[in-house]
Amino acid sequence: MTETAGSEQVLRIDAYPTHEVGGYRVRAGKPYPFGANVVPGGVSFSVFSDQATSMTLVLYKRGEPEPMAELEFPEEFRTGSVFAMTVFGLDHENIEYGYRADGPFDPVGGHRFDARQVLSDPYARLISGRDVWGVEPDRSRGYQYRSRVCLQDFDWGDDTPLRIPAEDLVIYEAHVRGFTRHPSSGVTAPGTFAGLREKIPYLKELGVNCIELLPVFEFDESDNPRSNPETGEKLYDYWGYNTVAFFAPKAGYAATGRYGMQGDEFRTLIKDLHAAGIEVILDVVFNHTAEGNEQGPTISFKGLDNSTYYMLTPEGYYFNFSGTGNTVNCNHPVVRNYVLDCLRHWVADYHVDGFRFDLAAILGRALDGTPLPNPPLLELLAFDPVLRHTKLIAEAWDAAGLYEVGNFPAYGRWAEWNGKYRDTVRRFVKGDTGVVGELATRIAGSPDLYAGRGPAASVNFLTAHDGFTLADLVSYNDKHNEANGEDNQDGANDNNSWNCGVEGPTDDPGIRALRMRQMKNALAILLTSQGIPMLLSGDEVGRTQQGNNNTYCQDNELSWFDWQQVQDNAELLRFTQQMIAFRGRHRELRSTVHPTGQMREQLGLPDISWHGERAWQPDWSPESRLLAVARCGHGDDDVVYVAMNSHWESHDLELPALPGGRTWHLFADTGAESPYDIRTPGTEQELDNAGKYLIGPRSVVILVGRTPQGD
Amino acid sequence: MTLNVKERRTKAGTVLVATGEINSETSGRLLQALLPLVREGKPLRIDLTAVTYVSSAGLRTLLVVYREAQHADVAVTLYGVSEEVRFVMSATGFLDFFETGEATAAQAKARAKAKAAAR
Numbered sequence: 001m002t003e004t005a006g007s008e009q010v011l012r013i014d015a016y017p018t019h020e021v022g023g024y025r026v027r028a029g030k031p032y033p034f035g036a037n038v039v040p041g042g043v044s045f046s047v048f049s050d051q052a053t054s055m056t057l058v059l060y061k062r063g064e065p066e067p068m069a070e071l072e073f074p075e076e077f078r079t080g081s082v083f084a085m086t087v088f089g090l091d092h093e094n095i096e097y098g099y100r101a102d103g104p105f106d107p108v109g110g111h112r113f114d115a116r117q118v119l120s121d122p123y124a125r126l127i128s129g130r131d132v133w134g135v136e137p138d139r140s141r142g143y144q145y146r147s148r149v150c151l152q153d154f155d156w157g158d159d160t161p162l163r164i165p166a167e168d169l170v171i172y173e174a175h176v177r178g179f180t181r182h183p184s185s186g187v188t189a190p191g192t193f194a195g196l197r198e199k200i201p202y203l204k205e206l207g208v209n210c211i212e213l214l215p216v217f218e219f220d221e222s223d224n225p226r227s228n229p230e231t232g233e234k235l236y237d238y239w240g241y242n243t244v245a246f247f248a249p250k251a252g253y254a255a256t257g258r259y260g261m262q263g264d265e266f267r268t269l270i271k272d273l274h275a276a277g278i279e280v281i282l283d284v285v286f287n288h289t290a291e292g293n294e295q296g297p298t299i300s301f302k303g304l305d306n307s308t309y310y311m312l313t314p315e316g317y318y319f320n321f322s323g324t325g326n327t328v329n330c331n332h333p334v335v336r337n338y339v340l341d342c343l344r345h346w347v348a349d350y351h352v353d354g355f356r357f358d359l360a361a362i363l364g365r366a367l368d369g370t371p372l373p374n375p376p377l378l379e380l381l382a383f384d385p386v387l388r389h390t391k392l393i394a395e396a397w398d399a400a401g402l403y404e405v406g407n408f409p410a411y412g413r414w415a416e417w418n419g420k421y422r423d424t425v426r427r428f429v430k431g432d433t434g435v436v437g438e439l440a441t442r443i444a445g446s447p448d449l450y451a452g453r454g455p456a457a458s459v460n461f462l463t464a465h466d467g468f469t470l471a472d473l474v475s476y477n478d479k480h481n482e483a484n485g486e487d488n489q490d491g492a493n494d495n496n497s498w499n500c501g502v503e504g505p506t507d508d509p510g511i512r513a514l515r516m517r518q519m520k521n522a523l524a525i526l527l528t529s530q531g532i533p534m535l536l537s538g539d540e541v542g543r544t545q546q547g548n549n550n551t552y553c554q555d556n557e558l559s560w561f562d563w564q565q566v567q568d569n570a571e572l573l574r575f576t577q578q579m580i581a582f583r584g585r586h587r588e589l590r591s592t593v594h595p596t597g598q599m600r601e602q603l604g605l606p607d608i609s610w611h612g613e614r615a616w617q618p619d620w621s622p623e624s625r626l627l628a629v630a631r632c633g634h635g636d637d638d639v640v641y642v643a644m645n646s647h648w649e650s651h652d653l654e655l656p657a658l659p660g661g662r663t664w665h666l667f668a669d670t671g672a673e674s675p676y677d678i679r680t681p682g683t684e685q686e687l688d689n690a691g692k693y694l695i696g697p698r699s700v701v702i703l704v705g706r707t708p709q710g711d
Numbered sequence: 712m713t714l715n716v717k718e719r720r721t722k723a724g725t726v727l728v729a730t731g732e733i734n735s736e737t738s739g740r741l742l743q744a745l746l747p748l749v750r751e752g753k754p755l756r757i758d759l760t761a762v763t764y765v766s767s768a769g770l771r772t773l774l775v776v777y778r779e780a781q782h783a784d785v786a787v788t789l790y791g792v793s794e795e796v797r798f799v800m801s802a803t804g805f806l807d808f809f810e811t812g813e814a815t816a817a818q819a820k821a822r823a824k825a826k827a828a829a830r
Contacts (some may be wrong), residue, residue: 091736092735093733093734093735093766093767093768094734094735094736128731134729145767150767150772151767153771154804154810155774155778155804188798189798189802192802193802194801194802197802254802255798255802256799256802256803259766259767260767261767261770261799261803262804264770264804265802265803265804267804268802268803271804313808541792
């Protein structure tokens with residue numbers, strides 16, 4: 001058997017079978033790499049199980065209910081705890097495979113082997129069984145999520161991960177399906193990777209340079225027994241946080257999923273996003289799997305090596321730090337390597353730029369669940385050569401009370417979703433008192449939390465998929481999750497939201513205007529804060545979920561991006577675009593180190609200074625609802641002054657004097673009617689009254705101190 | 712489903728007309744037919760008017776041909792790509808590599824006639 005290397009024919013002696021099993025010609029496979037890999041003449045299958053007494057490879061002709069062959073691994077094909085076999089003569093495109101692992105069924109001892117079950121390969125790079133979103137699966141089939149073999153030979157051309165400096169990122173959190181599923185999207189294949197690809201020009205115009213995708217690893221959207229109590233409509237696992245296969249892109253997110261081409265479709269999306277200067281971060285869920293607890297289904301890990309992959313109580317039950325039934329045993333050496341292999345796969349084979357780790361505090365727990373001071377998994381990921389330049393972002397808490405915002409073991413690499421930023425800015429914007437001091441800390445990049453790590457350790461956000469949208473944050477005091485079928489018991493209760501006077505939709509022009517202003521206030525603060533800003537997809541056009549703050553199950557217009565709003569809410573979209581552009585223009589908002597108040601000698605102003613109604617006299621009192629901050633970069637940088645007033649009355653602001661012939665120019669005033677609310681960066685208008693500005697009720701004003709340019 | 716391939720020489724180059732499905736079973740044959748034509752160095756048109764489905768392996772085969780042609784400085788054009796095949800090729804990025812053209816109405820008619828006769 002030969003393979004071609006350039007014009008040379010390379011002879012490989014391992015390309016010949018040595019044994020016959022079940023009528024198939026085979027030989028001992030390579031234990032590494034794990035998974036199914038196409039090799040000369042055949043496919044090498046390699047799977048780990050420490051406690052299995054025997055292992056059988058189960059082969060199906062694609063789509064057939066019953067196996068076409070079952071090949072038990074000969075004992076001599078086992079290296080350590082790895083079963084590896086090369087099977088010759090397979091049409092790799094037209095087979096599905098799985099494993100039967102035999103061993104003890106001893107739950108107290110941690111073992112749940114059941115040779116009657118066919119198990120998915122944890123390393124499967126392609127999964128069939130849920131090929132088209134929402135199609136009701138044939139549940140009579142014994143083997144639901146079928147592993148498939150694929151080549152990893154995508155032609156990337158010159159593409160590589162972009163390596164945009166972390167402090168320059170503007171992240172846009174989006175759901176692959178929700179982004180274009182709405183009939184108004186106008187794309188060829190709504191709700192897919194291909195559909196998202198058609199919307200790249202929109203992202204470019206918006207100005208974001210990073211898209212963070214809710215989970216794209218294969219999951220089962222039909223895995224939700226509930227229905228909407230009001231309409232009777234079926235509910236889904238729409239967000240996709242119950243992973244079925246960690247190496248496989250979700251087929252139902254691909255227009256070509258029915259052909260098994262989801263890998264290439266997703267790669268093509270990433271390649272084109274990169275060409276547009278947009279990075280891709282994946283939301284990854286290593287804290288739990290779709291297998292649930294002892295009542296849950298056996299899909300893969302549970303039947304292959306339960307005690308290795310899951311944290312178990314001494315009685316053999318599942319620890320539930322994730323709130324979803326089980327907890328992945330992340331700091332077990334085997335599982336650590338599994339997570340590492342998985343992330344390397346997404347970086348090397350999909351050119352992904354970074355990861356956001358769901359409930360990442362769990363990744364720092366020991367095998368018995370106790371928090372570790374130096375979690376080996378987090379260190380491993382921080383220093384891995386392949387992951388070296390990827391963004392690592394932690395959701396630094398878990399569902400069992402471990403809250404590590406500011407304390408997440410970072411190894412100089414990890415950033416965090418800054419939940420304290422969200423809570424503080426929300427409280428300020430709605431008009432709470434006693435917040436101004438903490439607001440200053442948060443907008444300066446939270447130096448109290450991230451000293452030594454820099455502002456880019458803080459991912460600042462006001463809204464995310466989990467919780468209210470921005471429009472709902474200013475339209476609802478309370479969550480309205482009845483459609484989720486749990487009597488409004490699900491979802492967070494502490495939303496720090498304010499409805500501006502009426503709960504939900506209203507025609508009252510005054511309330512509508514106030515809500516618009518509040519949204520602009522929030523965006524203006526977010527996009528002038530030090531740290532990495534993250535926007536929730538749709539917030540730029542006022543997307544509403546009608547007060548539902550937990551739409552994990554809502555695959556409908558409640559969750560989808562309504563593209564009609566791009567026209568209807570053009571005012572807010574324009575405001576967001578200009579704010580993002582403004583941030584890109586001002587390095588002082590994107591500093592790599594926290595400001596300290598040190599004097600910038602060339603400008604005669606400190607890098608950061610605080611002001612109130614009077615310049616240089618911020619009001620830190622508990623009653624204060626007004627704060628202004630001026631930031632000053634090096635050399636010829638402009639000075640940026642941001643005044644934030646959450647009071648319901650106007651205030652006269654005395655502006656700090658500017659050095660070197662600079663004067664104050666107005667960039668944005670959320671209290672002004674559109675189009676005077678914001679300008680194109682660089683075209684700011686010089687103030688008539690150089691030393692004063694009247695800030696309106698509940699408004700944010702942004703000024704630029706620069707040399708007049710004849711405007 | 713099988714794949715039939717037929718070559719036709721024209722003044723402008725060579726046309727390879729494929730009929731059927733290009734998948735893992737048939738793509739080897741297609742490659743065997745195409746590579747010698749690439750090596751001839753003349754412009755090559757691959758007529759896919761009568762191709763109903765191209766699988767992942769099939770797309771890879773076409774890309775291999777493209778890379779070989781690029782290496783040999785030979786122009787390759789795909790003709791008559793059906794709407795469905797075009798969409799799949801577009802979504803998966805393969806279409807970006809190729810020049811494509813439409814089969815002329817006369818060609819399409821002739822092929823339909825030939826197909827009917829073959830039946």
